[in-house]
Amino acid sequence: MCGISGGYWRSPPVQLKQQMNESLLAMRRRGPDHRSFELISQITGTVVLGHTRLSIIDLTASAQQPMYSADLRYALVFNGEIYNYLELREELVGIGAIFRTNSDTEVLLQAWQRWGLQALNRLKGMFAFVVYDRQEQTLTCVRDAFGIKPFFYAIKESHFCFASELAAITPLMAERASLNWQRAYDYLVHGEYDFGEDCFVEGVRTLMPGHLLTVDLNSGRASEPEAWWRPSIVQTADISFAEASERLRDLFLDSVRLHLRSDVPLGAALSGGVDSSAIVCAMRYLEPDANIHTFSYIARGSLVSEEAWVDKVNGHVGASPNKIVVSAQELLADLPDLIAAQGEPFGSTSIYAQYRVFQEAKAKGITVTLEGQGADELHGGYIGYPGQRMRSMLDEASVLQAWRFLTEWSQWPGRNRLEGLKRLVGEFSHGRVHDMLRAANGMQSSPDWIRADVLREGGVRLGYPGIHGALNVRGRRLMCALASSVSQRGLLGLLRHGDRNSMRFSVESRVPFLTTDMADFMFSLPEHYLVSPSGETKHLLRASLRGIVPDEVLYRRDKVGFATPEQQWLVGMADVVRPWLKTDLGLPFLDQSKLLAQFEEVVAGRRPYSWQVWRWINFALWYRNLL
Known part of the structure; x- marks a missing residue:
């Protein structure tokens, strides 16, 4: 797991090396083990490829980036993991490839060298990468099918730049960062964020999941992003429910098996729900003798506590549990760092619970965690x-x-x-x-x-x-909603939270539910396989996990997740919050006096608490850092 940044400049500024140093420094926690960049001079300008490394596979210096092909035609910077790299390596060796490292990075590079764009559909992993082609004079930028790994970019007349985080791309831009008003409105008024190409900073875009774009270095122009994978919701599977259950079980266990590949210690985030429990139980099913470390946020003493379910799963697999209990005072102390780590405004204080889970994993020496993100979007979860x-x-x-x-x-x-x-x-x-x-x-x-x-x-x-x-x-409305959640709105925000929180503590978070094989299969099925006629969510998934996950966990009817007592926390912090909302942000579209008056009504109990309270707080603190 890493961070990448760089771009192409027709006339490189004299301070370009300084800008790249600032960019990579902003991502030091994404890659604390090594940091470097290289300038590649062209007739028409300069290509820059930068990388910060968190060593997971092949810990030696030979796997550092940028990585070049043997003939020096290609150069690659890559953020992510290719879980089936051993299988791809064997296939490549069979057609004459010679490897210098044991890394998945070199497997990706050689796969691209031999198969080009066709390599993408062979990859099982999470990734954002840029390939420089010296012969074709192009930069090709690619993001994984689900957007697990981030990719920001900006196109200007004189240059194109990219990075894994907003804080890393802004030093590469020619002008100071400014607010995107549309995104601010969507977030503050409607609670929406992390959808579409635009982000909270004007002029910066995100490459959408399953998309790529190419920069022609001769003309300096970037192509419009094009999809290399998108979910298909055509019902093509003609199998019984029992057969589908067996097929899903095989896909899931194979995915978890691949996601367990690591040269560093790994553990699991366990909320107590079906999805995270499935991951932990599958780890034990596949590796009976492994020492499994779980990390769980516990809202002790609250109606939203999942502690009893966490205990059941830990007891079932014999895991080494790590429980995290947090308070409003701790949130207050960590809030500036949490907001800085996320890079853009986010949904609720439940993200802080996840932040603390990764903090604890790092403290216990765990570098890789597995979690259940994405199961709801592929299997008809939430409320069906x-x-x-x-x-x-x-x-x-x-x-x-x-x-x-x-x-x-x-x-x-x-x-x-x-x-x-x-x-x-x-x-x-x-x-x-x-x-x-x-x-x-x-x-x-x-x-x-x-x-x-x-x-x-x-x-x-x-x-x-x-x-x-x-x-x-028609007739596939559920599948339409799930496909949109996967590729356009919903999952993107959840994956962003996990990526930024885990990378804040130099921990790699893996999501075994999110593979194109599993998505293609699930979206090809009849809708009632996912949501039963009785309204049971994850109908097929639950059936496929019988014998792996305890029935009492598998068929529980409630789910809380990383829920925090947000209202109690934020209203109790009113004396601290009030000055944040009073500070003039200088935004002509925001009437802060009326916003503050509504906050006071919430504190006094004259107005019901709503999700917008956190949006006000989060936005105010984030925007002050942007100024």
């Missing part, structure tokens, strides 16, 4: 997407079936028939109608602490941000 599932039934004129599903679905904890109906209505509303329905639920597109006229003058689109190009296939 009732609106989409019923709409699929209505597409098939199955009104009675939809009503029966709603009735069964509503019997589960935390659900009710009215909520299911609201979600179904939401499926049929778009644009202004959707905004009106949100307003009826108390979610305004122009709250009084936002100056809507200023935003409109600044070109900001008001209203809930839709997804451009969202899938819309």
Whole structure:
């Protein structure tokens, strides 16, 4: 696991080496074991490739980057892991490849050298990398299928630059970083972030999951990003539920087996839910004698505590448990570092719980962790997407079936028939109608602490941000929602949280549920295999894990995850929070006096607590660091 940065400059500035040093220094925790960059002079300009290394596979200096092919045609900087590198290496040796290292980096380089873009569909891993081709005079930038690893870039007239973090790309830009108003509005008003190409800094984009772009060094122009993988939701699998369960079991165990490859100590993040429990239990199933270290956030004394479930799983596998209990005072002390580590505003204080889990893993000497992220998006998790599932039934004129599903679905904890109906209505509303329905639920597109006229003058689109190009296939509405969650909105934010929190402590976080093999298989199945007619989420996944995960964990009906007592914490910190919200941010679209007045009403109990309180706090502290 590493950090990468660099780019192409037609006329390199005299301070370019200093800029690269600043860029790599900003990512020192992503790669504490080695840091270097190289300038490659061209007739038309200068290519720069930089890398910070966290040694995981082949710990020797021979695996350092940038790495060059034997004929010096290609140079590579790579952030991530290729888990099936041993299998690919054997295949490459069979066609004449000669290796100088034992690293997955060289396997990736030689695979690219021989197969080019066709190599991408052979890779099982998480990655963001840049390949310089001396012969074709190109830089090719690639991001993994799910966006597990980050890739930021900026295109200017005189140069193209890239980096693994915002803090690392801003030193490479010609101008000072400025706020993207559209992203600020989407976050503050609607709670949305980490979707689409734009980020919170104007002019900086993210390469979308499963995409690549090419920079022509002769012209200095970058191509439009193009997809090398995208989820297909066409139902092609014609197998029974039992056969699908066996196939999924094999895919899952094979993925965990590959993700256990490491030359450094590894452990697992365990929340107590089905997904993380599946990872931990699969580790024991595959390696009966391994010493498994688990790391769990515990909201002790709270209704959201998962400690009992964590204990069940640890007891079942005989793990060495590490429990993390945190307080509001600790959050207060760590908040500046947490916000700096995340790089952009984020969703809730639950991200702090994850931050502390990785901190503890590092303290215990663990460099690699496995976790269950992505299972919900591939297997129909959360609350079962009732609106989409019923709409699929209505597409098939199955009104009675939809009503029966709603009735069964509503019997589960935390659900009710009215909520299911609201979600179904939401499926049929778009644009202004959707905004009106949100307003009826108390979610305004122009709250009084936002100056809507200023935003409109600044070109900001008001209203809930839709997804451009969202899938819309009759009878496959659930699969449409899952595919969008995987590649456009939802999973991206969760993966960002995990990447930044783990890298803050130089820990590599791996997500075995996220493989293209598993995604392609799951999205090819009938929808009722994922969400059962009775409303059970992860229906097929639970069946496939029988005998690996204890039944009492596998079929539990509630799930909390890394939930923190956020309201208690933030309201209790009112005296500290108040000055943060008072400090003038100098943003003409934000009426901070009215925002502060609403905060005071929440503290006094005259207004219900909402997720926006954290958004105000997070944004205010983050933006002060951007200034």
